Amino acid sequence: MPLMLASALVLLAGAVLALALRHDTQRGWASIASQAVASALVLAEVAPILFGGGERRLAVPWSYPVESIALHLDPLGAFFLAWSVPMTLLGTVYAYGYLRPQFGDRNAGVQFALLNAISLSFLMVYTLESAFAFLLGWEIAAVAAWLLVVWEYRNQKIRFAGFNYLVSTHIGLFFLLAAFMIIHSQTGSMDFQSFERFLRQPSQLRSITFVLLVTAFGLKSAFFPLHTWLPRAHAAAPAHVSALMSGVIHKAGLFGLLRVTLLIGTPEPWMGWYLVAFSSLSALTGVLYAGAQRDLKRLLGYSSTENVGIAGIGFGVGVLGLAWNQPALVALGFTGGILHVLNHALFKCLLFYAAGAVYRATHTVDLERLGGLLRRMPWTGASFLLGGLAISALPPFNGFVSEFVIYAGLFDPAAPAGIERALLVATAALLAFVGGGSALAMTRAFGLAFLGVPRDAGVHCDGEVGPSMRIPMIVHGAGVVLLGLLPAAGLALVDQPVRLFLAKTAGPATGAAAGAARLLAPVAWAGLAILLVLGALLLLRRLLAKGAPAPRHVTWGCGYGAVSPRMQYTGASFSAQLAEIAYAVLPQLRRERLPRGPFPEGRGQLETTCVDAVERRMFEVLGEGDDTVSSAARRLPVEPRFSLAAGLVVLLAMVGLLLASAGAVR
Amino acid sequence: MTALLAFAHVAALLLLPIPMIGIVNRTRALWAGRKGARILQSGSDLLRLLGKRPVYSEVTTGIFRLGPLVALATTLVSGMVVPLLGGFAPVSFAGDFVLFAYAWGLGRMATTLAALDTGSSFEGMGASREATFGALVEPVLFLALGTLAGATGRGSFAELLALGPHGLARTGIVAGCAVALFVVMQVEAGRVPVDDPATHLELTMIHEVMILDHAGPELAALQYAGAMKLTLGAALVAALVDPLRGGGDPWLAAAVRLGLLAAVAVAVGTVESLVARLKLKAVPQYVFVAGASAFVALLLTAWWQGGGR
Numbered sequence: 001m002p003l004m005l006a007s008a009l010v011l012l013a014g015a016v017l018a019l020a021l022r023h024d025t026q027r028g029w030a031s032i033a034s035q036a037v038a039s040a041l042v043l044a045e046v047a048p049i050l051f052g053g054g055e056r057r058l059a060v061p062w063s064y065p066v067e068s069i070a071l072h073l074d075p076l077g078a079f080f081l082a083w084s085v086p087m088t089l090l091g092t093v094y095a096y097g098y099l100r101p102q103f104g105d106r107n108a109g110v111q112f113a114l115l116n117a118i119s120l121s122f123l124m125v126y127t128l129e130s131a132f133a134f135l136l137g138w139e140i141a142a143v144a145a146w147l148l149v150v151w152e153y154r155n156q157k158i159r160f161a162g163f164n165y166l167v168s169t170h171i172g173l174f175f176l177l178a179a180f181m182i183i184h185s186q187t188g189s190m191d192f193q194s195f196e197r198f199l200r201q202p203s204q205l206r207s208i209t210f211v212l213l214v215t216a217f218g219l220k221s222a223f224f225p226l227h228t229w230l231p232r233a234h235a236a237a238p239a240h241v242s243a244l245m246s247g248v249i250h251k252a253g254l255f256g257l258l259r260v261t262l263l264i265g266t267p268e269p270w271m272g273w274y275l276v277a278f279s280s281l282s283a284l285t286g287v288l289y290a291g292a293q294r295d296l297k298r299l300l301g302y303s304s305t306e307n308v309g310i311a312g313i314g315f316g317v318g319v320l321g322l323a324w325n326q327p328a329l330v331a332l333g334f335t336g337g338i339l340h341v342l343n344h345a346l347f348k349c350l351l352f353y354a355a356g357a358v359y360r361a362t363h364t365v366d367l368e369r370l371g372g373l374l375r376r377m378p379w380t381g382a383s384f385l386l387g388g389l390a391i392s393a394l395p396p397f398n399g400f401v402s403e404f405v406i407y408a409g410l411f412d413p414a415a416p417a418g419i420e421r422a423l424l425v426a427t428a429a430l431l432a433f434v435g436g437g438s439a440l441a442m443t444r445a446f447g448l449a450f451l452g453v454p455r456d457a458g459v460h461c462d463g464e465v466g467p468s469m470r471i472p473m474i475v476h477g478a479g480v481v482l483l484g485l486l487p488a489a490g491l492a493l494v495d496q497p498v499r500l501f502l503a504k505t506a507g508p509a510t511g512a513a514a515g516a517a518r519l520l521a522p523v524a525w526a527g528l529a530i531l532l533v534l535g536a537l538l539l540l541r542r543l544l545a546k547g548a549p550a551p552r553h554v555t556w557g558c559g560y561g562a563v564s565p566r567m568q569y570t571g572a573s574f575s576a577q578l579a580e581i582a583y584a585v586l587p588q589l590r591r592e593r594l595p596r597g598p599f600p601e602g603r604g605q606l607e608t609t610c611v612d613a614v615e616r617r618m619f620e621v622l623g624e625g626d627d628t629v630s631s632a633a634r635r636l637p638v639e640p641r642f643s644l645a646a647g648l649v650v651l652l653a654m655v656g657l658l659l660a661s662a663g664a665v666r
Numbered sequence: 667m668t669a670l671l672a673f674a675h676v677a678a679l680l681l682l683p684i685p686m687i688g689i690v691n692r693t694r695a696l697w698a699g700r701k702g703a704r705i706l707q708s709g710s711d712l713l714r715l716l717g718k719r720p721v722y723s724e725v726t727t728g729i730f731r732l733g734p735l736v737a738l739a740t741t742l743v744s745g746m747v748v749p750l751l752g753g754f755a756p757v758s759f760a761g762d763f764v765l766f767a768y769a770w771g772l773g774r775m776a777t778t779l780a781a782l783d784t785g786s787s788f789e790g791m792g793a794s795r796e797a798t799f800g801a802l803v804e805p806v807l808f809l810a811l812g813t814l815a816g817a818t819g820r821g822s823f824a825e826l827l828a829l830g831p832h833g834l835a836r837t838g839i840v841a842g843c844a845v846a847l848f849v850v851m852q853v854e855a856g857r858v859p860v861d862d863p864a865t866h867l868e869l870t871m872i873h874e875v876m877i878l879d880h881a882g883p884e885l886a887a888l889q890y891a892g893a894m895k896l897t898l899g900a901a902l903v904a905a906l907v908d909p910l911r912g913g914g915d916p917w918l919a920a921a922v923r924l925g926l927l928a929a930v931a932v933a934v935g936t937v938e939s940l941v942a943r944l945k946l947k948a949v950p951q952y953v954f955v956a957g958a959s960a961f962v963a964l965l966l967t968a969w970w971q972g973g974g975r
Contacts, residue, residue, distance in 0.1 A: 371785070374727050385729075404768075408760065408761045411761070411812055411821060413816075413819035417971035417972060418971050418972025433802075440798060443778045443797050447782030447790075447793065452725060452785030452790075522759040522762070530740060530769065548719065551721050553722070555725055557786065558878070568786075568787055569789075574797075577794060577795065581798075
């Protein structure tokens with residue numbers, strides 16, 4: 001614990017220096033150096049706990065009304081700290097390169113100080129056990145993230161996106177406060193440890209608290225349908241902020257979910273199903289929207305909603321395992337879910353860094369205007385491709401490992417035979433669709449931006465970005481490959497946190513934990529096998545070529561000679577078929593003036609935009625809900641079909657109420 | 667013995683794709699009243715392609731050349747977990763079917779990216795369709811295999827395909843899954859009624875339009891991988907409907923399985939001769955039908971296990 005306190009002080013000092021020094025270069029270095037020291041201190045503190053288990057506690061006496069601040073470092077917090085703080089350091093290194101063109105014009109020290117504050121908030125959120133202090137850390141993260149987002153505050157759109165984020169995150173805070181207040185009213189304490197007393201016994205109030213907490217943490221992690229702030233904020237923020245928000249900061253919500261699960265005693269099955277359903281919906285809608293976005297960073301934002309959904313499915317399986325007392329399910333669900341959290345942080349930051357590099361080089365992230373960047377920016381292109389393959393859960397990269405474990409949990413025969421198992425299999429099928437959809441979204445994004453030829457002559461590419469932006473990409477890319485080829489490394493990281501959950505079941509913990517390791521051993525070999533076979537084929541190909549250079553020619557245009565770059569397949573057309581199938585979720589706004597008649601005059605135009613149906617509907621209901629209801633009421637006596645439907649609904653509600661009350665009486 | 671079987675498996679994996687395509691084409695020819703090409707004709711075609719020197723588009727990068735090889739490599743590796751001859755697969759572990767599906771996914775992404783690398787709008791169109799149908803067909807595959815996993819309580823391909831059509835409920839489950847897997851095979855291998863491997867230059871194609879710019883060894887790799895996917899898909903269907911369930915004497919089981927593979931190839935050819943290629947808009951519905959079939963099997967499993975025994 002002393003190392004942790006020291007690292008907090010170092011971070012604070014770094015933040016002060018970042019604000020006080022004269023030049024942006026020095027400010028940046030102050031922030032990077034302080035975070036590097038803090039990371040080393042944190043790693044030294046958490047490594048023994050992460051790999052060896054156990055826990056550390058520290059109580060700091062404090063003045064009224066907090067009385068004492070309890071610090072508690074267990075393997076779960078250690079796991080989150082072990083990558084959150086170093087990744088923030090990498091983000092700061094990236095920020096140094098990303099903000100460099102603006103050094104001197106703007107005070108970049110604010111950004112660096114805020115990045116230090118983000119790191120500090122991790123130290124607080126992942127270790128504090130007093131609700132007051134925890135909420136303070138939570139707020140620091142939220143407000144710092146908001147200030148980081150509105151870096152380009154002169155742009156009204158960006159101010160709006162920031163405001164949108166600020167409001168949403170505080171709605172989440174209200175839910176969290178409500179839950180804490182309920183617990184406080186029951187236990188008279190604001191300490192997480194004493195929360196357990198209340199959360200252990202099943203009661204109606206516990207169920208309500210659980211739902212409130214899941215909502216609050218879900219909002220933080222941008223679960224559907226609470227995700228609408230996310231694509232806006234991610235598109236508006238500087239790339240390092242989007243990366244850190246999506247990959248690292250919002251994982252605090254998932255941490256909260258896990259913490260609640262640890263405190264809650266034996267959960268009821270509905271809690272697991274609630275998580276699975278909530279997460280499946282997130283994954284599904286996230287991937288559908290990701291497939292149709294035009295803005296590269298918006299696309300990545302939606303893909304975050306998808307990935308927290310995937311991790312949430314894993315958690316749901318684990319909670320179901322706890323409810324059914326099946327150690328195998330607990331081990332697989334939580335191993336997969338927690339590992340996916342880390343994996344997502346690795347590849348999502350990688351993707352955002354690559355997107356930021358594209359923005360720095362071309363000043364746009366509009367997929368319809370980019371193209372052919374791979375030859376101009378090979379490092380960035382390779383990073384994006386790597387991240388895209390990993391996020392689509394394709395072997396031999398790390399995303400596949402965690403999803404494989406989640407699949408194993410969904411297919412595990414430990415689930416009760418019958419409808420429960422069928423539901424889990426159906427969830428697996430949905431996860432498969434999400435994987436395929438994610439592959440579509442990433443193929444589309446990479447193919448449009450990096451392959452082919454530039455679509456817009458007005459977009460100029462400055463070439464590859466500097467080393468301080470490349471290094472974070474390389475480190476993240478190495479992590480993606482390493483955890484993919486060596487699943488045992490990932491398992492070693494999550495082993496102790498998962499044991500916390502296994503300790504809640506009656507079965508032997510060791511056997512179940514070893515199950516995941518046994519399961520993953522062949523996966524490592526398979527990944528290696530794919531690489532080896534590919535290498536052999538490449539060798540064979542080289543032998544066949546006999547060293548002769550292949551002739552080059554233009555792309556075959558099916559006999560048409562006057563091909564222009566504008567004729568390449570566009571992003572909108574790439575996702576048109578998907579949008580058509582999922583039209584209910586993916587409404588496309590069309591603005592068109594099509595040429596008419598045999599001799600059309602003037603220029604025709606067609607513009608389609610993919611809008612967020614949830615956001616639109618929400619505003620519709622908020623703004624015009626009363627009109628909708630009154631117009632429905634007017635139609636009721638006039639249209640027989642309408643009144644029949646309304647009658648049926650009333651009948652169903654009455655029967656349901658009767659049944660419910662009968663159940664309550666019995 | 668195991669080593670011998672593994673050797674036979676690898677040999678079958680490498681060689682079977684050629685006669686499989688041959689049988690499908692011969693069946694089509696017979697239905698059309700033609701004599702048809704030799705059964706091993708596609709082997710000669712592949713050899714001819716291997717000797718050619720390809721021409722690359724000026725626009726392309728290394729991804730264009732890597733794509734076909736990745737597709738072939740992933741298909742080869744995925745072939746190691748499928749029971750091709752009898753109930754035996756050289757590599758078998760819990761959840762190997764997940765690896766199988768995602769290895770195909772990697773191959774698919776590699777070919778679609780190679781298509782996009784040319785900057786051609788035709789190939790972009792094919793890539794878009796391939797990616798969309800890929801996303802649609804994956805859940806069907808998982809629904810079918812997950813149903814079997816639920817019904818058998820086992821986790822590896824070789825075990826869960828050996829459910830066997832015994833009893834009313836199990837026959838229903840096997841039938842539902844077999845239909846689903848048959849459609850998955852048609853989509854993945856690019857056969858009629860989803861796609862037509864015979865015509866290269868029509869705007870309605872999926873796989874064929876993606877490989878317009880590929881030539882020589884790259885084209886050979888893609889065609890070989892496609893044929894191998896057909897073989898593996900057919901092997902899944904054959905294993906599912908195998909009355910022996912891959913048990914008993916391994917060589918007898920292998921012989922039975924070879925016969926069933928040929929039968930599936932004939933079925934594929936027959937479907938291709940009797941059914942016209944679907945309109946593109948109807949393809950998702952066709953896949954949904956397969957999904958519904960697998961879903962019925964899943965519900966049947968739930969009913970069967972949940973007390974309807």
